[in-house]
Amino acid sequence: xxxTSLFAAFAVAATLGQGAAAQEMxxxxxxxGGTAGTYYPIGGLIxxxxxxxxxxxxxxxxxxxxxxxxxxxxxxSNGSVGNVNAINGGALEAGFSQxxxxxxxxxxxxxxxxxxAVEKLRLIANLYPxxxxxxxxxDAGIESVADLAGxxxxxxxxxxxxxxxxxxxxxxxxxxxxxxxxxxxxxxxAADRMRDGAMxxxxxxxxxxAGAIAELASQHDVKLVPIAGPEVDKLLExxxxxxxxxxxxxxxxxxxxxxxxxxxxxxxxTSADQPEELIYGITQALYNENTQKLFAAxxxxxxxxxxxxxxxGAGIPFxxxxxxxxxxxxxxx
Numbered sequence: 001x002x003x004t005s006l007f008a009a010f011a012v013a014a015t016l017g018q019g020a021a022a023q024e025m026x027x028x029x030x031x032x033g034g035t036a037g038t039y040y041p042i043g044g045l046i047x048x049x050x051x052x053x054x055x056x057x058x059x060x061x062x063x064x065x066x067x068x069x070x071x072x073x074x075x076x077s078n079g080s081v082g083n084v085n086a087i088n089g090g091a092l093e094a095g096f097s098q099x100x101x102x103x104x105x106x107x108x109x110x111x112x113x114x115x116x117a118v119e120k121l122r123l124i125a126n127l128y129p130x131x132x133x134x135x136x137x138x139d140a141g142i143e144s145v146a147d148l149a150g151x152x153x154x155x156x157x158x159x160x161x162x163x164x165x166x167x168x169x170x171x172x173x174x175x176x177x178x179x180x181x182x183x184x185x186x187x188x189x190a191a192d193r194m195r196d197g198a199m200x201x202x203x204x205x206x207x208x209x210a211g212a213i214a215e216l217a218s219q220h221d222v223k224l225v226p227i228a229g230p231e232v233d234k235l236l237e238x239x240x241x242x243x244x245x246x247x248x249x250x251x252x253x254x255x256x257x258x259x260x261x262x263x264x265x266x267x268x269x270t271s272a273d274q275p276e277e278l279i280y281g282i283t284q285a286l287y288n289e290n291t292q293k294l295f296a297a298x299x300x301x302x303x304x305x306x307x308x309x310x311x312x313g314a315g316i317p318f319x320x321x322x323x324x325x326x327x328x329x330x331x332x333x
Contacts, residue, residue: 025054028072028282030268031083031095035076038207038301039096039266042127043074045298046268049291050282065288067281080161081111087271088118094274098130098205099241099265101161103315110164120272122319124283126312128304129263131208131245132165136201137194138221138254145173145227153180154190154202165264166203169227172235191216201225205264207301208251217252224252228260236262241315265313266301272319279321286310287329307331 030047033039050066057063066072075092077083083095084105097105104110108117136142142151148170155177156162163184170176185193190202191212204210216222224247236242245263249256270279285291287307295302311318311331318326326332 025069025071026278028070028093028278029091030072030074031077031086031092032074033077033079033096037079038299039079040074040076041299042266042301042305043096045295045302046286047072047074049288049294050285052285059288059290065290066285067278070278070281081105084118084121084269087121087269090271094124094268094270096127097267097269098161099126099267099313099315100165100239102267102269103239103241104164106316111159111161121316122270122272122274122322123314123316124268124270124279124319124322125286125305125310126265126267126314128207128266128301128309129243129245130206130266131247131263132169132227132261133204133206133208133210133213133247134169134201134225134227134261135191135194135204135213135216136223136225137197137199138223140200140223142201142223142225144225144229145169145231146175147225148173148201149175149179151180151200152183152198154183154185154187154193154199156190156203156205157184157186161264162203162205165205168235168239169203172231174231188212194222195220207266208247214252217254221254222252224255224259224261226260227262232262241265241313243313263313265315267315269316270319274319274321276319276321276324279319280325281321283322283325287325 030043032043051070051072052064052066052068053071054069059065080097080101084097086092087095102121104112105118106121142148155166187204190199193199241264242262245261247259247261249258295305307329311326
């Protein structure tokens with residue numbers, strides 16, 4: 001009796017194994033960022049959501065709603081620029097990038113000036129906004145971007161997307177680097193200088209609340225300056241990777257009202273060489289009802305990964321598979 005049961009168990013296992021082997025398995029590497037940042041945990045959520053290894057439970061039965069046979073992994077990396085280069089070189093199938101960095105790479109402008117454009121870079125989804133913060137000392141007399149003239153302003157370090165964004169914003173208000181006393185520091189270094197009274201303002205691009213700004217605001221009187229008005233309306237017409245954004249009241253200590261700003265998107269990008277059906281299936285899996293619940297429960301930024309924001313601030317062409325999904329969903333005309 002025992003022998004018969006054991007034989008039957010082996011037979012079932014062998015049958016399942018043959019079924020799994022019959023289903024073709026493929027691997028999909030997603031470049032994220034450093035393990036301490038936001039890209040990495042969000043990348044892990046996405047990898048789990050789009051994976052559906054052979055033998056997995058069906059989506060309707062509480063299993064994976066991903067692409068059949070796909071095994072996706074989130075890979076720690078140096079962030080946007082490294083991910084774009086790795087996608088271009090075939091070392092990654094997809095990756096995270098700020099929308100501005102993706103635009104510059106695909107068009108060979110901005111950070112990519114003088115380098116070959118990554119012409120095959122394509123968008124899968126805009127995930128969540130990374131807000132542009134303009135932080136000033138409360139007593140610096142800075143009420144708008146135009147008031148930065150003659151002030152000590154950190155534009156972030158050379159080679160950063162923030163530096164290029166800051167230059168674009170200054171230009172929109174009729175200023176240039178030459179009109180401010182420009183410094184090129186990381187946000188935490190700029191915050192330290194502000195504590196010492198040696199910095200009037202600094203730019204930061206990232207999700208809110210940002211740790212360095214929250215810590216600074218808890219110790220000193222600082223102010224967030226609006227990035228809004230007709231200058232920004234014109235800027236948005238010129239640079240379609242920017243989107244209107246808002247820093248809600250109470251985001252930082254002493255911030256009593258909403259502050260209008262703009263943002264760049266944290267985006268999931270890939271290569272035009274990836275198969276259309278694969279990217280269609282991945283995009284479909286991202287916005288499955290079950291997946292959306294997992295995103296919302298899995299990370300604070302996961303709640304912002306929704307179909308309504310998926311096509312905002314695109315900047316670069318959509319991959320045909322993603323484009324087909326969004327057209328069917330009524331999100332693209």
